[in-house]
Amino acid sequence: xxxxxxxxxxxxxxxxxxxxxxxxxxxxxxxxxxxxxxxxxxxxxxxxxxxxxxxxxxxxxxxxxxxxxxxxxxxxxxxxxxxxxxxxxxxxxxxxxxxxxxxxxxxxxxxxxxxxxxxxxxxxxxxxxxxxxxxxxxxxxxxxxxxxxxxxxxxxxxxxxxxxxxxxxxxxxxxxxxxxxxxxxxxxxxxxxxxxxxxxxxxxxxxxxxxxxxxxxxxxxxxxxxxxxxxxxxxxxxxxxxxxxxxxxxxxxxxxxxxxxxxxxxxxxxxxxxxxxxxxxxxxxxxxxxxxxxxxxxxxxxxxxxxxxxxxxxxxxxxxxxxxxxxxxxxxxxxxxxxxxxxxxxxxxxxxxxxxxxxxxxxxxxxxxxxxxxxxxxxxxxxxxxxxxxxxxxxxxxxxxxxxxxxxxxxxxxxxxxxxxxxxxxxxxxxxxxxxxxxxxxxxxxxxxxxxxxxxxxxxxxxxxxxxxxxxxxxxx
Amino acid sequence: xxxxxxxxxxxxxxxxxxxxxxxxxxxxxxxxxxxxxxxxxxxxxxxxxxxxxxxxxxxxxxxxxxxxxxxxxxxxxxxxxxxxxxxxxxxxxxxxxxxxxxxxxxxxxxxxxxxxxxxxxxxxxxxxxxxxxxxxxxxxxxxxxxxxxxxxxxxxxxxxxxxxxxxxxxxxxxxxxxxxxxxxxxxxxxxxxxxxxxxxxxxxxxxxxxxxxxxxxxxxxxxxxx
Numbered sequence: 001x002x003x004x005x006x007x008x009x010x011x012x013x014x015x016x017x018x019x020x021x022x023x024x025x026x027x028x029x030x031x032x033x034x035x036x037x038x039x040x041x042x043x044x045x046x047x048x049x050x051x052x053x054x055x056x057x058x059x060x061x062x063x064x065x066x067x068x069x070x071x072x073x074x075x076x077x078x079x080x081x082x083x084x085x086x087x088x089x090x091x092x093x094x095x096x097x098x099x100x101x102x103x104x105x106x107x108x109x110x111x112x113x114x115x116x117x118x119x120x121x122x123x124x125x126x127x128x129x130x131x132x133x134x135x136x137x138x139x140x141x142x143x144x145x146x147x148x149x150x151x152x153x154x155x156x157x158x159x160x161x162x163x164x165x166x167x168x169x170x171x172x173x174x175x176x177x178x179x180x181x182x183x184x185x186x187x188x189x190x191x192x193x194x195x196x197x198x199x200x201x202x203x204x205x206x207x208x209x210x211x212x213x214x215x216x217x218x219x220x221x222x223x224x225x226x227x228x229x230x231x232x233x234x235x236x237x238x239x240x241x242x243x244x245x246x247x248x249x250x251x252x253x254x255x256x257x258x259x260x261x262x263x264x265x266x267x268x269x270x271x272x273x274x275x276x277x278x279x280x281x282x283x284x285x286x287x288x289x290x291x292x293x294x295x296x297x298x299x300x301x302x303x304x305x306x307x308x309x310x311x312x313x314x315x316x317x318x319x320x321x322x323x324x325x326x327x328x329x330x331x332x333x334x335x336x337x338x339x340x341x342x343x344x345x346x347x348x349x350x351x352x353x354x355x356x357x358x359x360x361x362x363x364x365x366x367x368x369x370x371x372x373x374x375x376x377x378x379x380x381x382x383x384x385x386x387x388x389x390x391x392x393x394x395x396x397x398x399x400x401x402x403x404x405x406x407x408x409x410x411x412x413x414x415x416x417x418x419x420x421x422x423x424x425x426x427x428x429x430x431x432x433x434x435x436x437x438x439x440x441x442x443x444x445x446x447x448x449x450x451x452x453x454x455x456x457x458x459x460x461x462x463x464x465x466x467x468x469x470x471x472x473x474x475x476x477x
Numbered sequence: 478x479x480x481x482x483x484x485x486x487x488x489x490x491x492x493x494x495x496x497x498x499x500x501x502x503x504x505x506x507x508x509x510x511x512x513x514x515x516x517x518x519x520x521x522x523x524x525x526x527x528x529x530x531x532x533x534x535x536x537x538x539x540x541x542x543x544x545x546x547x548x549x550x551x552x553x554x555x556x557x558x559x560x561x562x563x564x565x566x567x568x569x570x571x572x573x574x575x576x577x578x579x580x581x582x583x584x585x586x587x588x589x590x591x592x593x594x595x596x597x598x599x600x601x602x603x604x605x606x607x608x609x610x611x612x613x614x615x616x617x618x619x620x621x622x623x624x625x626x627x628x629x630x631x632x633x634x635x636x637x638x639x640x641x642x643x644x645x646x647x648x649x650x651x652x653x654x655x656x657x658x659x660x661x662x663x664x665x666x667x668x669x670x671x672x673x674x675x676x677x678x679x680x681x682x683x684x685x686x687x688x689x690x691x692x693x694x695x696x697x698x699x700x701x702x703x
Contacts, residue, residue: 060511061679067508068676070669071614074543074550082610089613098614111618111664119666120616150543152554153669154531154676315518315687324517337702369521369688372698393692394542 031186040172078150084417093147142401144362166277177406190268192236225261231298233269248465256344266292271312275403286317301329307361307437347467352382357430360395361437400443422451493659500663527685560594598627
């Protein structure tokens, strides 16, 4: 492709690693056998296949973004990659989107078909070009959508990046991490491959812990209870690595006298289909969750703190599954506001007295509807809330969005461009950065460690838990 | 006025305009033959409000960081597109309402805006050539469109006095450029104005539905939570 001549980015030439794919093929993994999970075939005519699939994935919105770009360059300063590497044109959103746009132009644009050089219309030549496209759309973009909101034309570059990812995923030309997590989600229904036994053990453990902390044996984490007010869904990270948020939620729900349940299947509200661009995986995972809620006749679905999980479960999942939403769903932030407003829980902000700032998750602020809810809560549960600038839909990505945390090969670049986030964090003077997303917790932790900032990362649930005033004892939990 | 100029200002323009209109209709039909994305979720906000907000974005530079932090670029954008509007207006005023250009104030306003737009065109061209980022993303069509737009503005400065009795040359040049535009524009990036309502509509519809548009500036909770 043309841009080889100006390739100054070290990530562009990272090779395609297929060790995990080969291993999965050898193990005859069911999702591969059934054709759901695609693997790389070096002998397949991958360029031709990609071109064939492109047409099937176009819709009016995507075409609008393909033809609407005027190359004005206004998106450049909105991207943390471009800001951190101002001399590298390949880091700009428009450059990244142009990689798929040039293929589109070659096949769908009149001028591009007749005089391709005039509008830089071009096909990839071989798998090497496709691998380079992989490195661009997976390695140099977190699909945070900041450029989309800063495009005067309304071009949705993040959607074009996801489209590119979806085409490459169909060909198995993906980072190893993306393949592994997708495989786990296909095979086990959750992205961290948590077995049902481990899930049930963790729930039992958290139930006991919460009972001990509240000194209340009646506290339960109900499983598969029917006709509850809501079904609670979590991020597998809360089961596998850090179950504290689940424990905090259980205590809060108990104190609020809530009628709730968790399902034994369909509990993962995260969705790697959002990151890989695989709508089929997206529909499968989201449908598990919706089906569980229907089966349990839950009146609502409550989604724990997770940016992409909220976006996938609340918004995109229904569309991928072509499943008209029949059960209302909400973020746990909304549930918490309701509890405080209705006096179902009491909080004492003086129990969180350190300076706290808030990081808006991209998926909550730019692709969801949650910017004021976390701030409302923070103003009720801490005494020294300091706004980060820019904030809300203008906030910068934590560096871990778009599945970036699973793609270790791009971590050096991710840390380099994390300078934008580090500067933003440092300027607040806060000791604690609060966020409402598990991905952001890890992304921010990496940035804080890399840039040696004196900060710790927490989620809102932890702060609410810390601020809780027990009704009878009037003591902190 | 010579017969050549009369035909150029009238029949030729009508034919070229019809051509452009036809191509645009085909282009829109092509766009609409792609299926529309479906939204099957319960809304938080209002799609129509989101669409209105998205469409009005062009006159709300404070609403977008890229414009908010780059006022000079936004002002250039305004001048350039005012030049486009007045340039197009001139192509109709000269043949159909020439008396308007007998009013000196109107001529001066048109000339000032078109001259300013030509200057902006030059600035934009230099930016595209000098900036490494802009060079990488620019196609021959980007450069060419900018050059011909700038020349169109410049020729408009000399054409709007409509003094064919002194010299027909400025009008001939202006209308030849207009004819060229009408034929070339549908195949170039200049046709972005055709797509603008659609891209902004699609974005506004989705973001309005989800409550992201209109952008929140602080404090307001959704209905039912206040």
